[in-house]
Amino acid sequence: MTKEYKIVFSRDDCIGCGACTNVCPDNWEMNAAGDKAQPKSLKIDEQMYSCNKDAEDVCPVGAIKVE
Numbered sequence: 058m059t060k061e062y063k064i065v066f067s068r069d070d071c072i073g074c075g076a077c078t079n080v081c082p083d084n085w086e087m088n089a090a091g092d093k094a095q096p097k098s099l100k101i102d103e104q105m106y107s108c109n110k111d112a113e114d115v116c117p118v119g120a121i122k123v124e
């Protein structure tokens with residue numbers, strides 16, 4: 058069975074720096090206003106884990122958690 062992970066995104070904490078969209082464009086994009094990031098999916102599989110983990114690591118305000 059494929060392992061699943063959950064993304065917890067704290068939108069209020071996001072400062073819109075765009076770092077997550079650079080390291081993990083497969084799951085992170087900027088919203089229409091361009092001032093906050095938004096995840097394409099909050100449930101990811103093993104294949105998407107490492108890129109989302111990079112997004113967690115690179116976020117300067119800790120707005121992304123992969124659980």
Ligand code: SF4
Nearest residue numbers: 071072074075077116
């Ligand atoms: S890296 Fe963090 S602060 Fe920057 S856009 Fe992504 S979620 Fe927002």
